[in-house]
Amino acid sequence: MTAKPEIASPAVGEVVLSAAVREEIDHWVAKYPPEHKQSALMAALRIAQEDNGGWLSQGHLNAVAEYLQVAPTLVTEVATFYSMYELAPVGRHKICVCTNISCMLRGSEEIMAHLTDRLGVDPGQTTPDGRFTLKTVECLGACVGAPMMQVGRTYHEHLTPERVDRILDSLE
Amino acid sequence: MLNIQINGVDVQVKHGTAIIDAAAESGIVIPRFCYHKKLSTVASCRMCLVEVEKMPKAMPACATPVAEGMKIHTKSPKALNAQRGVLEFLLINHPLDCPVCDQGGDCPLQEASLGFGGGVSHYDFDKRVLHNPDFGPLVATDMMRCILCTRCIRFSREIAGVDDISTAGRGENIRIASQTGHPLTSELSGNLIDLCPVGALTSKPARFTGRPWEYQHRSALGPHDSFGSHLQLDVRGTKVMRVVARECEEINETWLSDRDRFSYQGLYSADRLTTPRIREKGIWREVDWSTALEFVANGLQQVRKTHGAPALGALVAPTATLEESYLIQKLIRTAGSPHIDHRLRQRDFSDQAHDPVFPWLGGAITALEQKTAFLVVGSYLRKEHPLVNHRLRKAVLRGAHAMFLDAVDRAYNYPTSVSMVVPPSAWERSLLAVAKAAHAITGRAIPTGLDALWESIECEAIHRTTAEHLVNAASAVLLLGNVAHAHPRFGALRNLANAVAELTGASVGYLPEGAGTVGAWLTGCVPHRGPGGKTVTVGQDWHTMVTGGVKGLLILGAELERDCADPSAALKGLHQAAFVVSLSPWVSPAQEAYAHALLPIAPYAETSGTYLNLEGRWQSFQGVVAPLGETRPAWKVLRVLGNLMDLSGFDYFSSDQVLAEAREAIGEVTPNNAMPCVVPAAISSETPALERFGEVPPYAQDALVRRASALQATPDGRVPIAARMHSATLAGCGLIEGAQVSVRQGEGVVRLPIIVDDRVAKGCVFVPSASVETAALGPVVGGAVTVVAV
Structure with missing residues (x-):
């Protein structure tokens, strides 16, 4: 797993969650008892991230904290803990390669080597053309198809370097 | 079971x-x-x-x-x-750098490793590397040593009530991070040092200066507020190296305010006075003690001969020990003068006949947690009395209503139910409105004359809410803080607080300012009361004394240019006095200008003594290090002075003897704040367009803390010397932020930059007091000011 970047700057712009985002968060808030709005935090972060082109600024974290009435530090803890939240801008396609035990035994190191070679970036980085962000992640629960990677929302299993090439070629 | x-x-x-x-x-x-x-x-x-x-x-x-x-x-x-x-x-990622770690020798991790660990680690890979976040001038960070126990985070959230540190990341990358990149802002942040079980968070001021096994652990008491916190001073040789908390469940639990923890640095500031000095023909020279004391005794005798004994007077800082307070009032009164006072930050003495025998909290500190509503009048409680605030915070978290009457809308670390933010001149009206609203609810007997006063007062929703909370509370208290005491109509304010208490069933509590305040009251360091509150010939209050009342002044531990409610009047008066003696551990330029003799006395840690805390608890302490240089404990200086002035009864061998005599003189005293409400004849009709509000900044309270360099480097220590105003007030004056203005109050004028601060009450100009830059202005609270662009 690669280290997440420190949150860039304490000087953050004010972020206002759009009405659509708020409505979607409300849908999740309604699933929990009213005094446990905090339970909707992960969903709220996902919704805010999708709305913002795949990443969350400190302003977004603060806005979510305020909307759910939880401490901003708690939101930071959650956002930095889970690998699906991005705290810096990402490319159009986010490639998450599983390097956990099953995938590693089935050759994820070779897949990673091929990806870094082809894209010319290290894990955690984005290609200069803004097309791909490459990162390593822990188990995504698809061991049966190891080695695997997730691109956007799609799982790709039984990877080989050739298969990886075909997948990447098919993406804009 | x-x-x-x-x-x-x-x-x-x-x-x-x-x-x-x-x-x-x-x-x-x-x-x-x-x-x-x-x-x-x-x-x-x-x-x-x-x-x-x-x-x-x-x-x-x-x-x-x-x-x-x-x-x-x-x-x-x-x-x-x-x-x-x-x-x-x-220990996998712990650097095992105990030889260079400040925690080494005093470290639970080290002890546990020795007692419970194995001798060998199976781990032989790289250790992780982390950057150290900046936690400000008080707490040093070394996150490589962190074992992620999260005590620091839980303390910040649960006790300090601030949201500034958290974990970040996960697994191997998890670390303690500062949320905003800002240093810790809590007034209790130093407790992180005590809590951290490893060397990740250590004291920055004490860093790399000593090892725990070199220290002798000595007991002391918090020298600043009247809480009476238990301190452990770690001493090496003749120097206090650091301060940590000593547990006392009834008082400070396991916590200390940063002020008590880091102020020891001031003991070793460059302007420590270590040799007696006298001024003859305008020239200061250092002399030995016998010369200095003879000079002082002669000077005082001279004043006594020329102007009569009542031309002598003494002013005592609220940091003086009970023994010092007792001796100085005895010295002055035996010498034939009734003029003695310690209430240096109080301005209004009109109602002093109704003072309780000593103003106290009104109950045990632990009882604060059981309060279900409280109204704090004139105090930035969180900074003035950090651990009182901590106890009340516990009450609020259990559902108590926190209410404030203040001229600034403060940031508290708990939800507040009511925040009445009005200029000091409107505080009386606010209390009266609360009293009126309370009467409408309870229908209790109206203190005589109060209805006439409130006839023209309109009760607003905020007053009714306040009254409701106080009336409905099972246990409610009104607390009078430092700014209330400095209010130009403190007497009326106090009586109106008593009236609110009577009409709501609440009690009244005082928050005595300094560690020595309660002791000074009880030993009779006030002009109208002798030891134990006994009746005496009434002398002059400090303000009358310095503005021409007396010719020869003894000042114990106070720097009047900062430590009083009206520094400009004080300085003017002192320059005209015939003979001024300053007994002080430090020397300031202003003292050099107004004093004729400077006698170096021992500050806390270097002298023995007794402090009474705000619940009236007697606590004695020993000197833990030898006085610096030629410094002597003040009780010894006063003893010799008494003898040199041929006064009887000044033969003491130890401070214990002084204490025993003071105890006897005080006798049995039962504290009682429930004084009858004496309804003021009228309330203040003064409503200046602009009025001064000038509280003492958190780390400017007394001479010691002002010299503690690390505290001064924190945001609370760097309170800008500026005129802070509400944006609406500013627009009304036609001024803009950042402009240089001249602020005029009475005859005093100072030039200050303007800061827009919408937390300040409209109509108020917030200019901090206890600073030499603003000393030229008049009384620190209330009073009309004008602000003109320059």
Whole structure:
């Protein structure tokens, strides 16, 4: 797993969650008892991230904290803990390669080597053309198809370097 | 009670006790890092694993409550094996740099490793590397040493009530991070140092200056507020090296305010006065003690001869010990003068006949937690009395209503129910409105004349809410803080507070300003009361004294250019006095200008003495280091001075003798704040367009803390010397932010920059007091000012 970047700057712009985002968060808030709005935090972060082109600024974290009435530090803890939240801008396609035990035994190191070679970036980085962000992640629960990677929302299993090439070629 | 067995011994413990506490009751120590009795239990470090029979795995003793018949083994092979394994994991990323670590020798991790760890680690890979976040001038960080117990985070959230640090990341990358990049802002942040079980958070001022095994651990008391916190001074040779908390459940629990923890730095500031000095023909020279004391005695005798004994007077700082207060009032009164005062930050003495025998909290400190509503009048409680605020915070978290009457809308670390933010001149009207609203609810008997006063007062929703909360509370208290005491109509304010108390069923409590305030009251360091509140010839208050009332002045421990409610008047008066003696541990340029003799007296840590705290608790302490240079304890100086002036009764061999005599003189005193409400004849009709509000900044309260460099470097120590105004006030004056203005109050004028601060009440100009830059202005609270662009 690669280290997440420190949150860039304490000087953050004010972020206002759009009405659509708020409505979607409300849908999740309604699933929990009213005094446990905090339970909707992960969903709220996902919704805010999708709305913002795949990443969350400190302003977004603060806005979510305020909307759910939880401490901003708690939101930071959650956002930095889970690998699906991005705290810096990402490319159009986010490639998450599983390097956990099953995938590693089935050759994820070779897949990673091929990806870094082809894209010319290290894990955690984005290609200069803004097309791909490459990162390593822990188990995504698809061991049966190891080695695997997730691109956007799609799982790709039984990877080989050739298969990886075909997948990447098919993406804009 | 439950019957359990620990290490083969049958014991009875209370239902709900965790194993770790049950074991402690039997004197069995279980190693722990994350568990702290004052913080929530997270069981994250796993160091306290013990064997419980019939449970398949070792259990964390901190998070496992006892059950009937439970058999616990803390030293069995299973328990020890589990602890050894945990410790090996905790040490995987720990740098083991004990030889260069400030915590070394005083470190739970080191001790646990020695007592419970193995000698060898199986780990031979790279250790992780972390950057150290900036936690400000008080707390040094070394995050490589962190074992992620999260005590610091839980303290910040649960006790300090601030949201500034958290974990970031996960797994191997998890670390403690500052949320905003800003340094810690809590007035209690130094407790992180005591809490951290490893060397990750250590004291920045004490860093790399000593090792714990070189220190003698000596006891002391908090020298600043009247809380009476228990301190442990770590002393090496003749120097105080650092201060840590000493546990006292009834007072400071396990906490200390930063002020008490870091102010010791001021003991070694460059302007410490270490040799007596006298001024002859305008020239200062250093002399030995006998010359200085003779000079002083002669000077005072001269004043007495020329102008009569009542031309002498004494002013005492609220940091003086009970012994010092007792001796100086005895000196002055035996010399034939009734003029003695310590209420240097008070302005209004019109109602002093109705002062309680000593103003106190009105109950035990622990009882504050049981309050269900409180109204604080004129205090930035959080900074003035940090641990009072901490106790009240606990009450608020249990549902109590926190209410404030202040000229600034403060940031408290708990939700406030009511915040009445009005200029000081409107405080009387606010209290009157609350009283009127309370009467409408309770219908209790109106104190005579009060209805006439409130006839023209309109009750707003905020007043009605305040009254409702006070009336409905099972236990409510009105607390009068430092700014209330400095209010130009303190007497009226106090009586109106009494009226609100009568009409709502609440009680009234005082928050005495300094560590020595209660002692000064009880020993008769006030012009209208002798020791124990006995009747005496009424002398002059400090303001009358310095503005021409007396010719010869003894000043004990105060720097009047900062330590009084009207520095410009004080300075003017002092320059005209015939003979001024300053007994002070430090020398300031202003003192050099107004004093004729400077006698170096020992500050806290260098002298023995007694402080009474705000609940009236007598606590004595010893000097823990030798006085610096030629410095002498003030009680000795006053004793010799008494003898040199041929006054009888000044033969003491120890401060204990002084204490015994003072105790006898004071006698049995029952504190009682419930004074009858004396309804003021009228309330203040003055409503200046602009009025001064000038509280003492958090770290400017007394001479010691002003010299503590690390505290001065914190945001609370760097309160800008500026005129802070509400944007609406500013627009009304046609001024803009950042502009240089001249602020005029009475005859005083100072040039200051303007800062827009919408937390300041409209119509108020907030100019901090206790600063030389603003000393030229008049009374620090209330009073008309004009602000003109320059």
